[in-house]
Every structure is written in structure tokens, then in C-alpha cells.
Amino acid sequence: MPQPLPSPVVIITGGSSGIGRCTAGIFARAGWRVGLIARGTPGLAAAADEVRSLGVAVAVAVADVTDSAALLAAAETLEAALGPVSVWINAAGNGVYGRFVDVPEREFRQVTEVTYLGTVNGTRVALSRMRPRNSGTIVNVCSGVVFHGLPLMTSYSGAKAAVRAFGQALRVELAFERSRVRVSTVFPPAVNTPFFAHAISHMGWPARPVPPVYQPDVIARAIFLAARLGRPEMIISGTVSCFALLSRIAPVWTGLVIRRLGVDGQRGPQQTTEAMPTVFAPSENPSGAYGTFGRHARRWSLQVTLRRFFARLSGTGN
Ligand SMILES: NC(=O)c1ccc[n+]([C@@H]2O[C@H](COP(=O)([O-])OP(=O)(O)OC[C@H]3O[C@@H](n4cnc5c(N)ncnc54)[C@H](OP(=O)(O)O)[C@@H]3O)[C@@H](O)[C@H]2O)c1
Secondary structure (H helix, E strand, O other), rough: OOOOOOOEEEEOOOOEEHHHHHHHHHHHHOOOEEEEEOOOOHHHHHHHHHHOOOOOEEEEEEOOOOOOHHHHHHEEEEEHHHHHEEEEEOOOOOEHHHHHHOOOOOHHHHHHHHHHHHHHHHHHHHHHHHHHHOOEEEEEEHHHHHHHOOOOOOHHHHHHHHHHHHHHHHHHHHOOOOOEEEEEEEEOOEEEEHHHHHHHEEEOOOOOOOOOOHHHHHHHHHHHHHHHHOOOOEOHHHHHHHHHHHHHHHHHHHHHHHHHHHHHHHOOOOOOOOOOOOOOOOOOOOOOOOOOHHHEEOOOOOHHHHHHHHHHHHOOOO
8 A cells, every 4th residue: 555645844944933933834734844943942832832733743943043053953853853854944034223324233244144144054954955855945035125225224135135146146056957956035025023023223213114014924825835836036915016116117216215115114103012132142932923013914915815826726836
């Protein structure tokens, strides 16, 4: 009697909070085995409990994505517990808000180390598992800020632009060696996660997302689709698509819009969140998938729904 194939394995850095945590739930509901990586044990334990309650195998490993050796050890631990990784998602990231001149060099460097080099390190580890098997997909969670850098987020904007260029260059290298390993970069809009509470702010008030804000479930569904399709790049939401188009055809107008949204939109203490920065150390309490901006957050994106619909029609997604 033929044995049923074991369910595939996804490993998610930054899987203890926000987008990573929500994405873990989407994969678990589809029957995947889930490996989670982050620095904080309480957050990892809470995320693992949630995944386990969905009836799939889950394993966690503590690692800082800036530490390549720790990340490789984490991957080995997770593969030993769950099996070979099919999809690796780089979702660990952080932010520091404030004018460039007000951000200490140490903090700027940390955002770059985690958000950019953490993605590079994760990709290197994932490739070390996937290239010998000549299969697998790496999804890098980037941001809409790559289409025009966001003022008061210079370190983050630079790091995300680097993530995009890194993915573009690597894809060509993999294609050149006829590898079947895929690298997909996704560009979410602002998302209602604890990211803003976790950030450091030098603005005089806590950070908050630039509207329109989406719930992380929308982003998680798109990441799941990107992992299944292995598309080179995927914009998530019509807002980011319009923004990307505008920045190409009317860069001056884009600068004005950015000034309005990026500076004025983040000014003043309107709706805020309690700051609990985790830029240099993880939180002692689990933070969950959602932030405090849910009241106006969109639960649905026409673009993501259409993409999923057409993927289902063509038999490449679910
Ligand atoms: N929220 C948004 O509006 C938005 C929009 C576009 C893109 N993104 C991107 O989406 C990704 C996830 O962000 P999020 O909104 O889900 O934020 P989040 O809720 O703050 O989650 C960040 C995750 O990264 C982990 N992490 C942070 N520093 C780490 C390090 N040095 N080593 C290992 N893990 C680390 C955190 O766990 P520990 O603290 O326990 O390590 C946590 O699991 C980030 O790359 C972010 O840039 C977010």
C-alpha cells in the first residue's frame, strides 16, 4: 500500500508576531508543518500553541537573524524535527522612526542588520538546504516603501530597497545555473501588527502606520500564494500598485503625496500605540498577530482576492 506523502514544511523567521505569526496560521490551516524562528521564547511558545491547536506539527528555534551561525543551527533543529524545508519565509524585521539626523548610528545600523542582512542570512541558510535538493521557495517580506522611500523611516526604506535588489540579483544567478529554487519578494502596504509598538520612535510620539492599513490576514494569504506560485515579485494591495505606478510616471507628484502621507500622516499623537521597543531585545510578553490599529484596518484586498481566484482557476494556488 503506498504511503501518503508527508505534508510539506514551512520555516518562518519572525514567526512569533505580526505578519509571520499570521502566515504560520495560514500554512497550518492548509496542513503544512510549521517551523518558527525568533529571539523571544514567550512569543514563540504562544505562536506554536496557536499552530498546534490547528492540528499540525510545529517546532520552534530561538535565533537572532543577524547571527548566521545561530540561524543555520535553528534551521538544522527545525528540519530534524519536521523534515526538509519547502518554503522559507524571511519576515523578521524592525523599525526606527524619526528624522535621519535624529536617529543614532547604532539604531540605524541595527535596522539594516536585522531587516536587510537578516533577510540575506535567512536566504543563505535556506539556499544551503534547497540548492542540493534543487527545490524550494524563499519568500522575502519586503515593503511598499521600495517604490518611494518613506520620510522618518530612512533606515527601513534603505534596508527594504536593498532586500528588493538582492532578490532581483539572486534570481538571475539561480536562473543562470538552471536552479529550480525560487526567490519571491512581496511588497505589503501598512499592516496592523505590533510592528509600530516594537519600533523605536524619535518623533516625540509613538509610531503608527500610514493609511490605508490592512489586517495581517490579507498579507498572510498573499504570502501563501507567493510561496505556491514562486512569482519573482508580488505587490500586495491596489494601494501599493497605484503608488508604484505613480512613482514611475509622476515622481514629483509622488514626492508630494509622500510628504502628505509620510510626514503629515505620522505627525501628531492622534491614534497611537503603547511603545514597547524590541529593536535590540525581544519582548518578554507574547505580542500576537495584531496591532492596535484594527478599527480602520481593511480585512480584504481586491487584488489579493483576484490573484487567488486566477491561481485557483489555473490550478496553481488554493
Ligand atoms: N507592519 C507593517 O506595516 C509592515 C508593512 C510592510 C512590511 N512589513 C514587514 O513585515 C515583516 C514582519 O513585520 P511585522 O509587522 O509582523 O512586525 P512584528 O509584529 O514586530 O514582528 C517582527 C518579528 O520579527 C522578529 N524579530 C525582530 N528582530 C529579530 C531578530 N533580530 N532576529 C530574529 N527575529 C527577530 C520578532 O520576534 P522577536 O522580537 O521575538 O525576535 C517578531 O517575530 C517585517 O519585515 C516588516 O518590515 C511590515
